[in-house]
Amino acid sequence: MRKKADKYLGLLWIRMRASVQYRFSFVSGIISTLLQIAIQYAIWTQVFKNRVSINGFERADMFTYLLVSQSLLIIFSFRNAPERMISQKIKQGDIALELIHPVQFTLARFFENLGDSVMNIGIAILFVVVCGCVFPDFIVPKSIGSVLMFLLSVCFSYLIMFFISAMAGYLTFFTMNFWGIYNAKKAIVDFLSGALIPIALFPESVRWIFSYLPFQNIVYTPVMIFLEKYTMRECGVQLLIQCIWMIVLMCLNEWVYKVSVRRISVNGG
Amino acid sequence: MSQIVVNDLHKDFYVNVSKGSGVTGMVKSLFSREKKTVEAVKGLDFKIEEGEMVGFLGPNGAGKSTTIKMLTGILTPSNGEISVCGLTPCKKRQQNAKNIGVVFGQRTQLWWDLPVKESFLLLKKMYEIETGTYEDNIAYFTDLLDMEDFLDRPVRQLSLGQRMRCDLAAAFLHNPKIIYLDEPTIGLDITSKKRIRECIKETNRKRKTTIILTTHDMADVEQLADRVMVINHGKMVYDGDMAGLQQQYRRSRNVVFTLKDSRVAFTGFRMDNQRIEWQQRAEELILKVPASVSAGEMISLVMAQYPVEDVRIEETPIEDIIEEIYNQ
Ligand SMILES: Nc1ncnc2c1ncn2[C@@H]1O[C@H](COP(=O)(O)OP(=O)(O)OP(=O)(O)O)[C@@H](O)[C@H]1O
Ligand SMILES: [Mg+2]
Numbered sequence: 188m189r190k191k192a193d194k195y196l197g198l199l200w201i202r203m204r205a206s207v208q209y210r211f212s213f214v215s216g217i218i219s220t221l222l223q224i225a226i227q228y229a230i231w232t233q234v235f236k237n238r239v240s241i242n243g244f245e246r247a248d249m250f251t252y253l254l255v256s257q258s259l260l261i262i263f264s265f266r267n268a269p270e271r272m273i274s275q276k277i278k279q280g281d282i283a284l285e286l287i288h289p290v291q292f293t294l295a296r297f298f299e300n301l302g303d304s305v306m307n308i309g310i311a312i313l314f315v316v317v318c319g320c321v322f323p324d325f326i327v328p329k330s331i332g333s334v335l336m337f338l339l340s341v342c343f344s345y346l347i348m349f350f351i352s353a354m355a356g357y358l359t360f361f362t363m364n365f366w367g368i369y370n371a372k373k374a375i376v377d378f379l380s381g382a383l384i385p386i387a388l389f390p391e392s393v394r395w396i397f398s399y400l401p402f403q404n405i406v407y408t409p410v411m412i413f414l415e416k417y418t419m420r421e422c423g424v425q426l427l428i429q430c431i432w433m434i435v436l437m438c439l440n441e442w443v444y445k446v447s448v449r450r451i452s453v454n455g456g
Numbered sequence: 457m458s459q460i461v462v463n464d465l466h467k468d469f470y471v472n473v474s475k476g477s478g479v480t481g482m483v484k485s486l487f488s489r490e491k492k493t494v495e496a497v498k499g500l501d502f503k504i505e506e507g508e509m510v511g512f513l514g515p516n517g518a519g520k521s522t523t524i525k526m527l528t529g530i531l532t533p534s535n536g537e538i539s540v541c542g543l544t545p546c547k548k549r550q551q552n553a554k555n556i557g558v559v560f561g562q563r564t565q566l567w568w569d570l571p572v573k574e575s576f577l578l579l580k581k582m583y584e585i586e587t588g589t590y591e592d593n594i595a596y597f598t599d600l601l602d603m604e605d606f607l608d609r610p611v612r613q614l615s616l617g618q619r620m621r622c623d624l625a626a627a628f629l630h631n632p633k634i635i636y637l638d639e640p641t642i643g644l645d646i647t648s649k650k651r652i653r654e655c656i657k658e659t660n661r662k663r664k665t666t667i668i669l670t671t672h673d674m675a676d677v678e679q680l681a682d683r684v685m686v687i688n689h690g691k692m693v694y695d696g697d698m699a700g701l702q703q704q705y706r707r708s709r710n711v712v713f714t715l716k717d718s719r720v721a722f723t724g725f726r727m728d729n730q731r732i733e734w735q736q737r738a739e740e741l742i743l744k745v746p747a748s749v750s751a752g753e754m755i756s757l758v759m760a761q762y763p764v765e766d767v768r769i770e771e772t773p774i775e776d777i778i779e780e781i782y783n784q
Contacts, residue, residue, distance in 0.1 A: 190584045197581035205569055283530045284565045288582050289553035452532040452546060 194290055195298040202302025213306060216264060220257050220314075227253050227383075242387045248414055249385070251326040254318045255410045256382050258311040259341065262304060263348050263376075263405070269300050270372065273356030274365040282451060293353065293444055300349060326414060333415050336422050340409040343429035348405050350436035351376070357440075357447045381407030387416075401432045459541060459634065459666055460504040460527070466535035467497040467522050467690075496522040498690035499536070506633070507664040509656075511671070511681030515782040519690040520670040521560075524636050527668070528558050541633060554583060557627030561639035564623050566611045572622050573607045576629060583630035590629065597625035600655050617648035624652060628659060634666040635659075641673055653679055674774045686781055693781055698774075705777045706747050710770040711755060713741040716763035727754055739765075 231253065235246045244252070273296065276282040285292060319325050328334050355372045359365050377383055379402035386397055386407045397403050408425050411417060417425060473490040497519040504510055514520050525531040526538060529545030529552045538545055545552045558565070566575040580590045598604055601621040606614055614622065620640060627635055637656070641649045657680060660667050671677060677684060677698075684701055686694040694701055718739040725732045725743070732754070733744040743758070745751050755767055 190581075193581045194584070197578050201567065201570060201574065201578060283525065284558075284560065284563055286530050286549060287528055287553055287556070287558045287565065288579075289550045290582055291550070449532075452530060 195294055198290075198295055199298040199302035199305075202299045203305045206303050206306050213310065216261065217310065220261055224253060224257055243416070244385060244387055247324045247326050248416075250322070250324045251414060252385050252410055254322075254325065255315065255413050256406050258314045259344065259406050259409065260382055261311045261314065262307050262341075262345065264307065268356075268369065269296055269349060269352040270356035270359070270369055271365065272296060272299065273353060274359035274368075277356075277360055277447075277451075286448070286451075292448070293440065296353060297349060304345075328413055328415055330415075332419075333412060333422075336426065337409055337413045340412050340426060340429060343426070343433050344405045344409050346433045347401060347429065347436055348376070350433070350440040351401070351405075354436075354440050354443050357443045360447045360450060376402060376405060379403065380405040381410070385410075387411075401436060404429045404432050457539075457542070458503040459506045460502075461539045462500055462502050462527075462536070463538075464536040465497055465500040465523070465526065465533055465538065466495070467519070467526060467531065468534045469494040469496055496690055497526070497533075500687065500690075500692055502685060502692065502695060504666060504668065506666055507660070509660050509667045509669070509680055509682050511669055511677040511684040512687070513670070513677065513684055513778060514687040518687050520687065521638055523687070524558075524638050524668070524670065528556060528636055529553070554630065555633045557630070557632035557635045559620075559623050559627045559635075559637045559640050561620065561637075561642040564611060564619055566619070566622060566626060568612045569610055571608050571610050572603070572614070575611065575622070576626065579626055579629055585630050589631065593625075593629050593631070597628060597655070600658065601625055601651055617644045620644060620648070621652065621655075624655060628655075628665075631663065632665065634668070637667065637669040637671075639670055639672070641671055641676055649673070649676070656680055674778060678774060686778070688782060688784070693784070702771065702774070702777060705780050706772050707780065708744045708746045709751065709772055711743045711745055711751055712768050712770060713743070713758060713762070713764050714766040715739040715741055716765045720762055722762070725758070727757070 228250070231246075231249050234241070235249065239245060240248075276285060285295075288295075319327050328337065352372065355368050358368050379397060379400060381403050382405075386394055386403050389397070408429060412422055412425065470491045471494055473492045500523060512520055512523070522531065526533050527540060527545060529547075529549045532546040540552060541555045543552050543555070566572065567578065570578070576594060579585075580587075585593075598607065601624065603618075603621055603625065606618050606622075611619060611622065624637075624640060627637075635656075640656075641652055644652065653676060656667060656669070659665050667680075669676065669680065681698065683697055684694065685692060686701070694704065696704075716739070722734060722736050722741055725734065727749050730746060730749065732746075732749070735742045741758075741762075743754065745754055751769055758764065759767075
């Protein structure tokens with residue numbers, strides 16, 4: 188069992204070390220995040236100029252939402268997005284070589300991805316802590332329970348995001364066009380996850396549709412938990428929904444993987 | 457049971473045929489796609505025992521790599537059965553992976569950005585290699601393949617020969633029962649080739665590792681393989697030892713006489729109603745003897761009529777024999 192874990196932790200460690208070599212891309216990533224925040228901050232300031240709240244969102248809520256959601260995006264902005272790793276392996280035919288190693292393909296990719304994310308996670312935490320100290324407007328959760336549930340929720344988000352990305356990667360088997368799929372995925376996730384606009388601000392009917400999609404579980408749910416917008420009971424329900432989505436996407440991903448590998452092993456990729 | 461058993465192995469690929477070139481071709485292929493079947497492997501049968509060293513030959517496109525990929529479990533056969541150490545490779549991929557080591561000469565299984573050492577360490581974890589075994593193996597192969605100088609360098613900085621040596625060591629690291637080598641000496645210089653051959657030979661002898669090797673370099677085969685399997689157009693054309701190959705496919709061999717006197721002119725020769733091709737250069741006389749004719753008889757006939765100083769028989773080079781088979 189320990190040895191099994193060692194395999195995958197080895198992959199994680201390697202990627203983590205490699206990611207340190209790309210310090211520069213972190214700096215540029217942070218700058219673009221700060222720009223995003225500045226722009227959105229300016230917009231929301233205008234919006235809140237002559238009103239106190241929209242659909243239960245006040246200025247401070249909005250500001251906190253903005254910072255927390257952006258820091259989640261930092262975590263999810265995988266430098267080596269799973270779809271990129273997977274589609275590269277497909278294109279260069281390396282996927283065949285990957286298959287001669289005694290590891291489970293998806294699990295191996297997950298740990299590589301986690302290795303890539305370690306730096307991002309550190310930065311995101313730092314980011315939130317600094318904001319919490321510097322900005323008086325920033326709402327910090329009042330109970331430790333909320334913080335713990337927020338962290339659990341982020342774990343689910345991470346997995347959900349990973350499976351969606353991985354599936355996008357397998358799609359390149361069939362289309363052989365990575366950038367198209369990557370951009371489509373990014374646009375969909377940014378918009379439907381609530382990363383751009385809190386879903387609470389959308390009209391009722393749109394919210395109803397969104398609630399049947401997995402995307403709002405990626406950003407909206409954890410941030411709402413952070414803002415303590417849910418009661419204890421609602422929190423539990425939301426976490427359960429996230430968990431269910433995670434399992435559904437995991438199964439779906441496994442299926443897509445199997446289809447893709449069958450395709451490789453039948454037709455040589 | 458034999459270690460590797462292959463029964464009636466087939467592999468078909470379906471490829472899209474593009475209709476014409478340019479824009480019209482593109483538009484046409486948008487609407488209908490014609491599929492063409494490429495039969496890469498057409499009914500192979502063979503068995504390989506533990507500890508054998510098999511040279512797997514065939515011209516470009518014969519189906520060697522395809523067969524190896526099926527043996528490793530990367531490709532699923534279209535028809536037929538494979539059993540490797542009692543497992544069906546494509547069904548038990550991970551289990552099978554532990555029993556085998558693979559080198560695809562054209563690719564690397566190492567991590568491009570990692571120093572070689574780190575790649576090895578990662579493989580240690582992946583294959584769950586005991587620390588003792590691992591350290592012994594690293595020391596053994598570092599020495600055997602002379603890798604000391606570049607173990608700390610990232611793989612992408614290595615020359616082809618250096619990388620190939622690392623890949624070979626990587627394939628052996630977990631003491632696999634079987635090693636598949638698909639063109640392990642491609643593009644290497646004489647020294648690197650020698651080193652790689654030595655390593656293959658040594659591990660086969662000392663560890664009883666079964667080795668299956670494809671190559672286009674006949675010297676590899678001559679020096680390494682006890683047994684050769686030759687395929688052409690996806691079918692087995694020869695399976696047996698080297699000597700048998702020579703016997704079966706040898707069309708002729710040259711008998712070279714050195715005459716005592718260069719002024720003696722050879723006047724031609726018939727044996728068993730066949731005209732023997734010949735050629736004379738000063739005192740050297742070369743006769744091309746067909747496989748059906750006994751060289752011994754011919755030599756005694758010539759010696760009876762001409763003043764002969766010296767005789768030697770030149771076997772047909774293995775390259776010529778292989779070429780003969782390939783062209784059939
Ligand atoms: N993925 C694929 N899709 C379609 N056809 C393929 C595929 N892979 C191989 N083939 C075809 O199958 C045949 C056998 O190819 P293979 O690579 O096994 O040859 P080989 O014996 O290894 O040749 P070489 O000596 O050039 O390496 C070839 O005609 C090749 O074009
Ligand atoms: Mg080949």
